[in-house]
Amino acid sequence: MPLPTADTFGRTRGLLGELKLHTVCESAKCPNHWECWSKGTATFMIAGDRCTRACGFCAVATAKPLPLEADEPLRVAEATRRMQLKHVVITAVARDDIADGGAEHFRRTIEAVRELNPGIVIEVLVPDFNDSDAAIESVLAASPNIFNHNLETVRRLTPTVRHRATYDRSLNVLKKVKDRRGQSLFTKSGMMLGLGETEAEVLAGMEDLRRVGCDILTLGQYLPPSQKHLPLVEYISPKQFVDYARAAQAMGFAHVSSGPLVRSSYHADEFTSPPVPVV
Numbered sequence: 001m002p003l004p005t006a007d008t009f010g011r012t013r014g015l016l017g018e019l020k021l022h023t024v025c026e027s028a029k030c031p032n033h034w035e036c037w038s039k040g041t042a043t044f045m046i047a048g049d050r051c052t053r054a055c056g057f058c059a060v061a062t063a064k065p066l067p068l069e070a071d072e073p074l075r076v077a078e079a080t081r082r083m084q085l086k087h088v089v090i091t092a093v094a095r096d097d098i099a100d101g102g103a104e105h106f107r108r109t110i111e112a113v114r115e116l117n118p119g120i121v122i123e124v125l126v127p128d129f130n131d132s133d134a135a136i137e138s139v140l141a142a143s144p145n146i147f148n149h150n151l152e153t154v155r156r157l158t159p160t161v162r163h164r165a166t167y168d169r170s171l172n173v174l175k176k177v178k179d180r181r182g183q184s185l186f187t188k189s190g191m192m193l194g195l196g197e198t199e200a201e202v203l204a205g206m207e208d209l210r211r212v213g214c215d216i217l218t219l220g221q222y223l224p225p226s227q228k229h230l231p232l233v234e235y236i237s238p239k240q241f242v243d244y245a246r247a248a249q250a251m252g253f254a255h256v257s258s259g260p261l262v263r264s265s266y267h268a269d270e271f272t273s274p275p276v277p278v279v
C-alpha cells in the first residue's frame with residue numbers, strides 16, 4: 001500500500017467526481033476518509049446515495065431513492081481500473097423499493113469490474129436483501145470473492161440500532177451463502193462497539209458468526225455521525241479490542257481486524273492469508 005499523500009487524495013476525489021460515483025467513505029462520514037483516499041483506495045457505494053432504511057448509527061441519507069443508473073457498473077469498473085485496485089470493495093444503500101433489493105445491480109457491477117480488471121479480488125458488502133433466496137443467488141452468480149454482510153451489533157441492541165433488520169435474518173444470509181458456496185468464497189461480518197453492549201454479548205455475537213461459518217471478522221469503535229444519531233455509550237479500550245481479536249482467533253476466524261478505527265473496508269486488501277480464491 002503506498003504512503004498517503006495530498007496529491008493522491010486529490011486524484012481520488014477528482015476521479016470519483018469525474019465518474020459520478022458515490023462512496024461510503026463520504027456518505028457514511030468514515031473517520032478513515034483521508035487515509036484511504038490519500039492511499040488511492042475507496043469503497044464504492046452503488047445504487048445511489050439515498051437509503052430506504054434509517055438505521056440509528058448510519059450517516060447515509062434516508063430518502064426516496066432515484067432509479068438505478070444502468071451505466072453505473074461500467075463506471076465502477078472504470079474507476080477500479082484507473083485506481084489500479086487489486087482488491088475492490090463494493091457496497092450499496094438498502095433498496096427496499098426494488099423487488100430484488102438491488103441484487104441484480106450488484107451482479108452486473110461485479111461482472112463489469114471483473115471484465116475490466118482480470119484477477120482482481122472483489123469484496124461485496126451487501127444489505128440483507130430481506131433474506132431473499134433469489135437476490136442472494138443473483139449476487140453469488142457473479143462469484144464475488146468475499147461476501148460481507150454486517151451484523152453491526154449484538155442481538156439485544158439490534159432492534160434499536162437497525163430497526164428494519166433482524167439479527168437472525170443477517171445470520172441467515174451469511175449461513176445461506178456459506179452453505180451454497182462453501183470454501184469457494186469467504187464470508188465476512190462486523191460489529192460496531194461502544195453502543196452499550198456487554199463483553200459477553202460481543203463474544204456471543206462472535207460465536208453466532210462462527211456458527212454460520214463466517215470467516216472474517218471486523219470490530220470497530222462506534223462514533224456517532226451527529227447528535228441525531230444513537231449516542232455513544234462507551235469508548236472501548238485498545239486492550240479490549242486486542243482481547244476480542246484473540247478470542248475471535250481462538251474461535252477459528254481466518255482473519256480478524258479489531259481496533260478503534262476499523263471499519264468493514266478498512267485495509268480490506270490486507271486479508272491475503274489464506275489466499276482469496278480468485279475467479
Ligand code: SF4
Pocket residue numbers: 024025026030031032033034036037041042043263264265266267
Ligand atoms: S475505511 Fe472503508 S469506508 Fe472508510 S474511508 Fe477507508 S475505504 Fe472508505
